[in-house]
Amino acid sequence: MPLLQRIQQQFHDSVQAKQQALDVMAAPIERAVRLMTQCLQSGGKVMACGNGGSAADSQHFAAELLNRFEKERPPLAAIALTTDTSTLTSIANDYRFEDVFAKQIQALGRSGDVLLAISTSGNSLNVIEAIHVAHARGIRVVALTGRGGGKMNALLAADDLHLCVPVERTARIQEVHLLTIHCLCDGIDALILGEIQ
């Protein structure tokens, strides 16, 4: 396939992935917006974690809540658990890489907080450990996954939310994750600013 055609195919596949996701993800995203907004308005915070591209997504989301998205509003309590290299390397070096997020949640997480757990496969062990600790501390989980949600699917509690992209390819799942993150930011802003109920 010529290069130009490959690029056109990528665009086409991305559009198709988003169309497929629209049908199944809009309603759970609405629930996640309401859950996170209620958490933030009650003095809780949103923590986010994931690996690789999902670490970048965690940081992207936390920055848009803490600083701003599209509108002026007060800063919101959000933190990515993927950023402090001293914390991450010491936990991985002294204990296990699986514990890099879980230990931060043990230290910082409070009942009423929300964890955004991002994994395209649903099988990353450090994200799975983070979910276990979140449950133990009364922290509800919004899981952002793909490919059926892997091991995370079976792990979620009844009052957690699962936003699962119904496609197989990691890049396409990540593209829908970014759209989802922007839907979360837009919805949280609209609720907090009283534009919708």
Ligand SMILES: O=C(CO)[C@@H](O)[C@H](O)[C@H](O)[C@H](O)COP(=O)(O)O
């Ligand atoms: O961005 C990409 C691939 O597009 C990679 O960096 C990818 O995020 C990494 O391989 C991650 O370790 C994959 O983890 P996960 O999504 O399965 O939890």
Ligand SMILES: [Zn+2]
């Ligand atoms: Zn990527």
